[in-house]
Amino acid sequence: xxxxxxxxxxVYPQKALPVYKEICVLTIFFLLLTPIMHMYRITDFMIFCIxxxxxxxxxxxxxxxxxxxxxxxGAGVYISVLFSIYINSNPLLSLLAGTxxxxxxxxxxxxxxxxxxxxSFALVNLAFSQIGYFLVSSTFQELTHGTDGISSxxxxxxxxxFSNEYITFSFILISMLLVFYFLRKLTSSPFGVLIxxxxxxxxxxxxxxxxxxxxxxxxxxxxxxxxxxxxxIYTLYVQYVSPTVLNPLDNIEPILAVLIxxxxxxxxxxxxxxxxxxxxxxxxxxFAVWQWVLGIMLLIISFWFRHGFTGFVMxxxxxxxxxxxxxxxxxx
Numbered sequence: 555x556x557x558x559x560x561x562x563x564x565v566y567p568q569k570a571l572p573v574y575k576e577i578c579v580l581t582i583f584f585l586l587l588t589p590i591m592h593m594y595r596i597t598d599f600m601i602f603c604i605x606x607x608x609x610x611x612x613x614x615x616x617x618x619x620x621x622x623x624x625x626x627x628g629a630g631v632y633i634s635v636l637f638s639i640y641i642n643s644n645p646l647l648s649l650l651a652g653t654x655x656x657x658x659x660x661x662x663x664x665x666x667x668x669x670x671x672x673x674s675f676a677l678v679n680l681a682f683s684q685i686g687y688f689l690v691s692s693t694f695q696e697l698t699h700g701t702d703g704i705s706s707x708x709x710x711x712x713x714x715x716f717s718n719e720y721i722t723f724s725f726i727l728i729s730m731l732l733v734f735y736f737l738r739k740l741t742s743s744p745f746g747v748l749i750x751x752x753x754x755x756x757x758x759x760x761x762x763x764x765x766x767x768x769x770x771x772x773x774x775x776x777x778x779x780x781x782x783x784x785x786x787i788y789t790l791y792v793q794y795v796s797p798t799v800l801n802p803l804d805n806i807e808p809i810l811a812v813l814i815x816x817x818x819x820x821x822x823x824x825x826x827x828x829x830x831x832x833x834x835x836x837x838x839x840x841f842a843v844w845q846w847v848l849g850i851m852l853l854i855i856s857f858w859f860r861h862g863f864t865g866f867v868m869x870x871x872x873x874x875x876x877x878x879x880x881x882x883x884x885x886x
Contacts, residue, residue, distance in 0.1 A: 573738050577731050580824070584727055593723050595835070600730045601788050602811070603827040607737055607820055608780035609808035614817035615741055616773045617753030618671065621805045622679030625686045626778040628800035629656035630785025632690055635706045635795050636697060643709040645716060649786040656782020657775060664774040668767060683802045691797035703796030706789055716790045729787055733780055737820055740776070749773050750818070814855055 587596050609623050634652030642648070667678050690698045698704055708716060716722050740746055749769055752759050756766050789795060807830065815826020833851065837844035 573735060576738065577735060580731060580734065581727070588723075593719050597719075597723050597726050597791060599828055599831050600726050601784055601791065602807075602831055603824045604730050604733050604784040604787070605781055606808050606811045606815075606827040607733055607823040608777045608784065610812050610817060610820065610823040611737060611741070611773060611780070612777040613809070614812055614819065614823070615746065615753065616749045616770060618668075618770070618774070619676050619809070620667075620679040621676045621809075622681070622683030622802070623777070623781060623808055624800060624802070624805045625679070625683040626656045626660055626781035627785040627788070628686055628690070629659050630782030631789050631795045631799050632698060632785075633782075634786040634789040635704055638706045638708045638789075639704070643707045644711050645708045645714055645790050646711065648706070648708055649783070649790060652786030652789065653779060653783040656785060657779035660778025660782070661771075661775050664771045664778065668770040668774050680802060680805065683800070683805060687797055687800040687802055690800060698797070701797055703794055706793045706795075708790060708793060716793070722791055726787055726791065729783075733783070734820060734824070737780075741820070745769070745772075810852055814852070 584596060584600065605623075605627055608626075609620070612618050612620060612623070630652040632652075633655035634648045637651035637655075638645075638648040641651070663682055667675055667682075670678055691700055710717070714721065714725065716725070748759065748764065752766050752769060760766050785799070788799070811826040811830040812823060813826070814829050815824065816822030833848060834844075837847050837851075841847050
């Protein structure tokens with residue numbers, strides 16, 4: 555870190571609660587939602603938060619904006635479903651297959667896309683996402699049943715019965731917390747500092763002798779694998795999928811969620827995922843043209859809260875801290 559500071563990088567110290575306390579806070583928060591919201595909606599939100607955290611690793615920490623991240627969510631969904639139908643109905647094996655399968659796809663495509671940046675990176679990922687949608691809806695419709703969708707054959711395994719909403723809720727909550735823990739450790743490690751440094755100035759990192767392509771590829775692989783993990787969990791939850799999970803238009807959703815919550819902050823990813831889903835649910839039930847209203851609200855948020863919800867909260871905290879310091883100095 556000292557070398558990076560000497561070369562002019564802004565290295566952000568991790569001034570946060572210990573990880574176990576953060577996990578306790580998140581657990582209590584989601585449990586407190588259960589009396590005021592339907593459990594199945596909270597479960598939806600948690601799956602989406604896992605997906606948004608995976609995107610935040612790619613965009614918020616590494617600085618690569620992808621318009622095709624939903625491809626890996628969909629890959630996890632379809633591989634898990636097909637595995638449960640044709641190979642084994644064990645839910646954990648299906649989840650593992652979807653996660654690894656999506657990760658392999660991310661590893662292969664990452665070798666191509668991480669050589670690009672800016673608009674080229676975003677649009678090539680969008681093209682791959684469109685190809686994925688076409689493959690499951692048309693080319694392989696004998697396997698996927700096309701637009702009719704397909705049901706999984708996941709069976710209960712021990713106490714893991716995903717037809718039970720309490721077991722499903724608990725499993726997905728634990729999964730989300732594990733993803734948060736992993737990403738929290740990863741982003742606060744030297745690896746996390748390095749990918750943020752690549753975001754700041756890739757040329758300087760290259761000058762230090764680091765293989766930036768390798769670090770970008772690993773980050774892309776991890777982000778894609780976690781997105782596929784979210785897809786596999788989604789399969790266990792709904793036990794039915796259709797090509798709509800690969801709808802290229804849905805690529806905008808994790809982007810908006812990260813912008814709402816604050817990029818480069820795992821709390822921001824979770825807060826943004828929750829706020830976006832709540833806004834979407836409420837607006838769709840009250841307005842016929844809810845997409846327009848949502849767009850206007852997002853524009854307002856983008857202009858007034860440039861660093862997202864968590865950035866706004868941190869700004870207030872810093873202001874209060876500075877005000878307290880000024881008051882103490884004046885008092886002295």
